[in-house]
Amino acid sequence: MTATETPVAIVGLGKIAVDQHVPSIAASPAFRLGAVISRHASMKGVPCYSSLGDMLAKEPDIPAVALCVPPQVRFDLAHEALSKGRNVLLEKPPGASLSEVEALSDLAKSNGCVLFATWHSRFAKGVPRAKEWLANREIGKVMITWREDVRHWHPGQQWIWQPGGLGVFDPGINALSILTEILPAPVQMTAAELEFPENRDTPIAARLSMRGSGKLAVEADFDWRQTGPQTWNIEVETDRGLLRLTGGGAHLEIDSRDVTDAEALQSEYDGIYGRFADLLREGRSEVDVSPLRHVADALMLGKRLVAAPFND
Template sequence: MVIRIGIVGVGKIARDQHIPVLDASPDFDLVTAASRHGRIEHGVTHTTIEEMLAAEDIDAVSLCQPPQVRFEAARVAIAAGKHVFLEKPPGATLTEVELLRDQAREKGVTLFASWHSRYAAGVETARAWLADKSLHSVHIEWKEDVRHWHPGQAWIWEAGGMGVFDPGINALSIATAILPGFFLTEGLLEIPANRASPIAADLHFTDAAGTPIRAEFDWRQTGPQTWDIKVETDAGTLLLSKGGSELRIDGVEQTLPPEAEYRGLYDRFAALIAAGESDVDVAPLRHVADAYLRAERRQVEAFED
């Protein structure tokens, strides 16, 4: 059965990733949307999710709006008996995501907290290679230019917008998929004088074996962008680069499947719906919450877009 789906929030991520994948998917039929500003080319675009649900015969919704407003949209969709796909991060707080999980279970619908970077081409191969290795150290560098990737997007600097953790949580989603459980021991958040969320973070973690794990996130990097995870082990060095799309082991490039992050997400969503299951992993978001709890805060110069 083809799943009739509507998108809520027709912004950059919806246009760049969700819509092309849904248009090509054998499992989904994108028939409608709800958005205050954007529009889809086929089907009616409504102003609100309430209007969309009242007017359209759909099975599922994909929520692509900022995390601060996602809870209410998800609550309404689940109450209407719709399966729900949550863009990352799944919410602005851990508790709201857990409430949605419970609501979806009670309603008998699928809730999927998606982490697209886990579907990068090199991630599963990296996880499998590391599974029987002893870790010596891990160094994560996720540094990019916010002006290039998020021009004029004020919401990312507001409370709940996550600041540099908006991309940084992608690194954490990969780390939580390929490494044993780890926890924060100390950190530093650099917050611009005119913003509510950090522009950079330097985080130190460890695991049960005492492995040093460091994550450096920065939104001020110009020129070449850095999305690397380096793992030193008893059997050599693993390097995931370019956001997980390239993998080297002891400097040797590994053969990987083509990039298909969002295709992988929607394949997973369809499989969950068919099985009557949900997937609501909040581990990456929990690490962000821990950083706000335990890391030191330092005010830095104001940031102007």
């Protein structure tokens, strides 16, 4: 530990916290893990609390909190931390609704706190280069194929099937976060088909149509029933060539030529904590809700289709 490391507390010690947040905090020169808040788990050598309120009362020198809990319970915890003057990092999606996130953004501003709504896929290795390459090109068709195995990534996690859990949009919003980052102009949702298992409250598959200015048209295919190799691809046709992002944004090809190559998820969370350190130093929040807005629009415009029951 050095004098320049900022202690950060993690709320929720589930898979994403253990696999991504904890290692990235450990690797960061800007942060150290100051505390863990969890009702069911603990971490050796780190102060552990069963409630956020207890931690806030007993750890006045921890200025930042990373919320790694399901979105349905995130608002109250973020509100509690911001009300106590702590800076907050939100896992994606930043909330269960747009109005929740907007309220938190207003609270952070009024209390002089930093609020960072993270989108980890934007920190994938190929994304910044893709954004740069597309900036001055006329974009035609965009095809997104985002198919994965929910049993592998969310084993036994019932919150994803409950209202506010997003269902297949939990991974699909990663694709939308990349899309909204790399396109030089916004797109609007025009139609959607959503497949809901007859025993679940959130969709297991979605097909989306979006349009932008000129010839820009986006089609997206999200599905949580794929087994074997996982598919996280975005293909963009332009007036000056074809761009392909694969591996969730880790691999970038331009006209079939490899431009960058990295393991999926590699350094994404390192990038998140690097950005959080910058925001804290600048005293500036970053809250982009455009990916979540596309999900909300899909749920508003979507035609509901009934799929076979899903059981873990």
